[in-house]
Amino acid sequence: MxxxxxxxxxxxxxxxxxxxxxxxxxxxxxxxxxxxxxxxxxxxxxxxxxxxxxxxxxxxxxxxxxxxxxxxxxxxxxxxxxxxxxxxxxxxxxxxxxxxxxxxxxxxxxxxxxxxxxxxxxxxxxxxxxxxxxxxxxxxxxxxxxxxxxxxxxxxxxxxxxxxxxxGEPAKLSVRSVGVDLSPGMGGIVGFRGRRHAGVVDLDHVDGHDPRDYWEPLETRHGELLLDPGEFYILASKDDIEIPVLEAAEMTPIDPSVGEFRVHYAGFFDPGFGTEEASAVGSKGVLEVRSHETPFLLEDGQTVARLVYEPLTARPARLYGEGGSHYQRQGLKLSKHFKAWS
Missing domain, CATH: 2.70.40.10 (Deoxyuridine triphosphatase (dUTPase))
Structure with a gap:
């Protein structure tokens, strides 16, 4: 209550x-x-x-x-x-x-x-x-x-x-650093880069687009990825993310002095994301990354964002993922508009 x-x-x-x-x-x-x-x-x-x-x-x-x-x-x-x-x-x-x-x-x-x-x-x-x-x-x-x-x-x-x-304003917030995963997985793919001259994406059409028409898969053999200026990347967090049932979180960009890139346009994480209670153990945070004016070399595990946790006023009647979610148990994953990569 x-x-x-x-x-x-x-x-x-x-x-x-x-x-x-x-x-x-x-x-x-x-x-x-x-x-x-x-x-x-x-x-x-x-x-x-x-x-x-x-x-x-x-x-x-x-x-x-x-x-x-x-x-x-x-x-x-x-x-x-x-x-x-x-x-x-x-x-x-x-x-x-x-x-x-x-x-x-x-x-x-x-x-x-x-x-x-x-x-x-x-x-x-x-x-x-x-x-x-x-x-x-x-x-x-x-x-x-x-x-x-x-x-x-x-x-x-x-x-x-x-x-x-x-x-009001909670008296205390907790913060956790988020690193990027550039270790090969999913057949060696560590991320995706948006194609510049793709077609229109219908934002109400779930599983309705062939990802290969919109995305270029990225591979790395050395745990590094060079971000090109002006390009958009989908990457994944190094560690799993868990949001306790009595907290919510927002992913925020790190200090620009750490790197010339922007991470995570969409930052809200609901209570229960990645927790056992929500049956979503092993959920990664998907990182939306855009490099700015200069090329930047990312390394596996490098800190790229921060999660800021805030308390809820009460336990929510529903937790993240109950009744299904497009991003349940997600790893490196494109948006729900695209069919699964194969």
Whole structure:
């Protein structure tokens, strides 16, 4: 049972209470699987806009006000639309917030979004930072979408990001370093590199794409991998990752001084991931890696990211993987949009 005075991440049953209390509403009925163990999936609304520049509305300004300055044309997502790589879009979301004064929130891409190199960030009215939602916020939600490697097909209802809600600030957080696995496995494959001139990825089509049309397998004989500037890689963590049932975690990039690359666009890990209780022992963290302006040589086991653990206010009624998951017992694995590599 949730302690109303406990600081931490809100579990699924508390999120469902907020929905019942209309602190979270939506333009259409919520999907039955929309509430995750410690987060809420967010859905694209009816409209998106191609914009000439990313922006933050800033204090005292609404997203729609800033859109007038940067919008190039409007897209009807009810009919489906292709979002082209190298372009930036702003989309309205179906969900609307009226948060209690002691509840804040944070957005993050879903795992499947990060694994196809689609960069997404949450926007709210009056926001001065992406992804962060102030405690007590009342208003609509928007998303910035910037496909990097593949053009993608989306529709109204497509889920690209998720919202984690939090009461107060926990007194203590724990941090764990994450290394990269470059030891040969799966027939010698240590990772995948996105093909630059692949076709469109339909983000609602599960197991619907031949991975060889989109990805190049990578092998190494010496436990090293040279990252080329501007390329996108899928790699795996060296060690298994476990998230205790009373905690949630977020994978964050390491200090840029350690290496000229970015790891993990999609960073939320739900309680129960990789634990015996969730029957998912042996789950790796999949790393979405993009090198910046200079080539960088990665070595097997090198630290590339950090996991930050936060407590939950109560044990979630459901744990990660219960009822099935595309990433249960995962090793090196592409997103759910692709058939298994063979």
């Amino acid at each position: 949730t302690d109303a005075h406990t600081a931490g991440i809100l579990p699924c049953q508390t999120i469902e209470d907020l929905i019942a209390q209309e602190a979270i509403t939506a333009q259409t009925p919520f999907d039955v699987d929309q509430v995750q163990p410690a987060s809420l999936d967010l859905r694209l609304g009816a409209r998106a806009w191609r914009v000439r520049a990313s922006f933050l509305p800033g204090l005292g300004r609404r997203v729609t006000e800033r859109l007038k300055d940067v919008a190039m044309h409007e897209l009807d997502l009810t009919r489906g639309a292709v979002l082209e790589k190298g372009c930036v879009y702003i989309a309205e979301l179906q969900e609307h917030l009226k948060l209690p004064l002691n509840v804040s929130a944070r957005g993050n891409p879903k795992s499947s979004t990060g694994r196809v190199d689609v960069f997404v960030r949450l926007l709210t009215n009056h926001s001065r930072a992406f992804d962060d939602v102030d405690a007590g916020y009342t208003g609509p939600l928007y998303m910035e979408i910037a496909p990097q490697t593949f053009s993608v097909l989306v529709r109204s209802g497509t889920r690209l990001n998720q919202l984690r809600l939090k009461r």
